[in-house]
Amino acid sequence: MPQCERNIYKTARQAKGLTQESAAEKLGISETSLRAYESGDRVPPVEVVDLMVIAYDSQLLGIQHLRASAEMARSILPEVQALPLSEAVLQLLNRVYAFADNHRDRQLMAIAADGCIDEDEQPLFLQIVEHDLQEIIEAAMAVRYASGRHA
Incomplete structure (x- = not known):
């Protein structure tokens, strides 16, 4: 796992405004373990990440983890950026409008x-699905998990 991705746990904890001490207590783990994650x-076990998602109120953390x-997850789940709500909405609308404009x-x-899908349609279909629609899906998920969004 690249170093930048290992900080997802710290980023989620800090976004919730928790100290390591209070987070470790909520999670039922030692501060030493939390610091290691x-x-x-160390990579936290799935059970601990499940607890983090709940304690930090961050489904985005689950996706990032x-x-x-998991290689398989990278091929299925889109990369989701943590963005402010306004920026996420603008990106989504820009991508949807570009889809229609093109x-x-x-x-x-x-x-x-x-x-x-005929053989001659296949290249265009793949380009639409793997590029255009993928960008829209990523932008939509950024809106879903945007900071500043209230449930």
């Missing part, structure tokens, strides 16, 4: 109209 010396710890919506409808 936050310094990147999965992406950082007529990707119409191209996707044309590809799907007959219920199958």
Whole structure:
């Protein structure tokens, strides 16, 4: 796991406004263990991350942990940036408008109209799904987990 990703635990704790001492108590672990997780010396077990997600009120931490710890998760879960709500919303709208402005919506409808993807349609379909829609999904998830968002 790259060093920057190991700090996700510390970032989530600090965003919740908890000290290491209070967080360790809430999690039922030692401060030494928490320091090891936050310094990147050890990766917390899934059970501890589950508790962190709850204690820190951070589903984003769960996604970041999965992406950082499992190759399979990196191929399934999009990378989600922790952004202020206003910035996340603007990014999402920009990507949706670009999708429409570039007529990707119409191209996707044309590809799907007959219920199958022909060999000549395959490259465009993959480009739309793997690039355009992926960007929209990432931006939508950034809105979902944006800082400053209230449930």
